[in-house]
Amino acid sequence: MQTQRPMSTVTPTLDGDVLVALASAPDVTFTTGQIERLLRLGESSKGSLTGIRKVLNRLTTEGVVERQQVGGTMAYTFNSEHLAASPIRELARLRATLLERLEETTTAWAVPPVFGALFGSAARGRMGTESDIDLLLVRPVEADEEMWDQQVLSLTAQVRRWTGNDADVLVLDESEVVANPVDPVLVEVAVSGLPFAGRATWLRGLQARHGRR
Template sequence: MDLKSPISTVVPSLDGPVLEVLARAEDGLSGRQIHKLTGAGSVAGVRLVLQRLAATGLVHVDDLGNSLLYRLNRKHLVAPIVEQLANLRGMLVARLADEIGGWRIPPVHASVYGAIARGDGELDSDVELLLIRPDRDDLDAALWEDQVGRLLQTVVDLTGNPAHVFELSRTELSDHLAGEDPILNDWMHPSVQLTGVQLATLRNQFEAALPR
C-alpha cells in the first residue's frame, strides 16, 4: 500500500488523491486548492477529474460567479466507500491498536512512527512500530516474541508493506533517554499512539526521577 496515498491501492489514477482531498474537506474547494492539497498532477488535470466526477453526481459544483467550488456529494451511494478509502491510514492504526490491546503481555507503550505517522512514504515503505516491553525478570519471552511475530504478519496482511519493529525494555528506553539518543526524535516527532503510556509521559517520568 502506498503510505502517502493509500486510496491509490484501489484508485491508482489522479482521481484517487482528488477524492481523498474532497472526502476530508468540510467546505467547498476550488480546483487550485484541490490541486495544491493533492500534490499530484496539474491544475488542468485536476479540473478534468473534477468535471468527470461531477458528471457522475459524486461531486457537487457550486458556481460562485468568479470561481467554482467542488465538494463531495455525501448522499451519493459511493460516498461512504470514498470516505472509507480516504481513511485507510486511520483504519490501519485502529486495527493495530485493537490487536495489541488483546495481548496477554501488554506493552508499556506502543506506537507507529516514520512514514505512516508522517503521512508520506511509498508503495514499499516500511510500517514502523515502537514497542516498549515490561521490565520484568519473569517476562515470558516466548509469548512476547509470538505476539510481536503475529503483529508483524498482521501489518503485511493488512497493507502488503514490510513491518519493522524497534523493541526495547523500559530500562533500555531509560538508557536512550539518558544518552539523548537522536533516534528519540524519530520515535516522537511525529508518532501515533496505539496503546499504553505515552512516550512523552515516560520521558517526563524519567526526568523527574533524575537526582537534582
C-alpha cells in the same frame, strides 16, 4: 499501500488523490487551486490544475462531487449522500483504520506493550510502494520473552496482510527507554510518531522529565 495515497490501493490515478482530499473534509467547499495545494502539501500527488479540473468534471458527472459557482470561480464539495460515499470515506481513512487495528490487536495481547507507535514514512505520509511499516513497541519489564516474541511475530504477519507492506518492528525494553528517552529514534517517534498503545503522552513525558534533570 501508501498512507498518504490510500486510494492508490485500488486506483493509482489522480482521481483517487482528489477524492481523498474531498472526502477527508466532506463539509468543506474547495476550488481547483485549493485542491492542488492540498495535494502538493500532503505530497500525495503532483497533479496539475488542468488535470485536477478534468478529474473534478468527471467526478461531478458521476455525482460523487457537487459543483457550485462562488463568485467567478467554480467550487467543489464531496457528495456524502452518494451511494459510493461510504466506501470512498473508508478508503480515505486507511491510516486511521491501521492505527485502530494496531490498538485493538495489542490491547488484546496477554502481555500488552507499555507503549506503541507508528513512525517513519508511514506516519509522516511519505511512503513509497515498497516502504516498510515502522512500529515501535516498548516491552514491559515483566514480559515473558517467548510469549512476547510470538505476539510480535503474529503482529508482523497481520500488518503484512492488512497493508501489503512488511512490518519493521523496533522492540525496546521499558528499562532502556526510561534510561535514555532522548535516543534519536525515540525523539523522532515523539515528534512525528502516531501512538496506538499505552498512554499517548508516555514517551514525551519521559523526555520532558529527562530535560529537567
